[in-house]
Amino acid sequence: MKLSIIKCAACGHEPFVKDSKFSEYRKEYNRFEKVFCGTNSCREAHDREIPKGYQLVHFWFGVWSGLRVMDIENYKVVKRAKQLVELALKG
Numbered sequence: 001m002k003l004s005i006i007k008c009a010a011c012g013h014e015p016f017v018k019d020s021k022f023s024e025y026r027k028e029y030n031r032f033e034k035v036f037c038g039t040n041s042c043r044e045a046h047d048r049e050i051p052k053g054y055q056l057v058h059f060w061f062g063v064w065s066g067l068r069v070m071d072i073e074n075y076k077v078v079k080r081a082k083q084l085v086e087l088a089l090k091g
């Protein structure tokens with residue numbers, strides 16, 4: 001049986017995953033710069049800073065999350081929202 005390795009960028013947690021289970025997520029996984037596991041201990045111990053222009057998305061049963069370059073459309077929406085907030089604060 002083929003196994004895939006997925007590694008948490010924060011704590012190094014590295015479970016083996018059956019390839020047959022993972023294959024449908026592989027394409028998405030490959031788009032991520034980093035992935036983070038979903039354990040509470042990891043979440044509490046590590047700061048998951050999201051660089052500008054990136055977004056953290058849930059992936060793989062919503063347990064793991066992945067960091068990827070923000071979609072252009074999404075980026076525009078967020079940027080526009082920030083501008084509106086700034087305008088509101090000024091006014």
Ligand SMILES: [Zn+2]
Nearest residue numbers: 008011037042
């Ligand atoms: Zn982790």
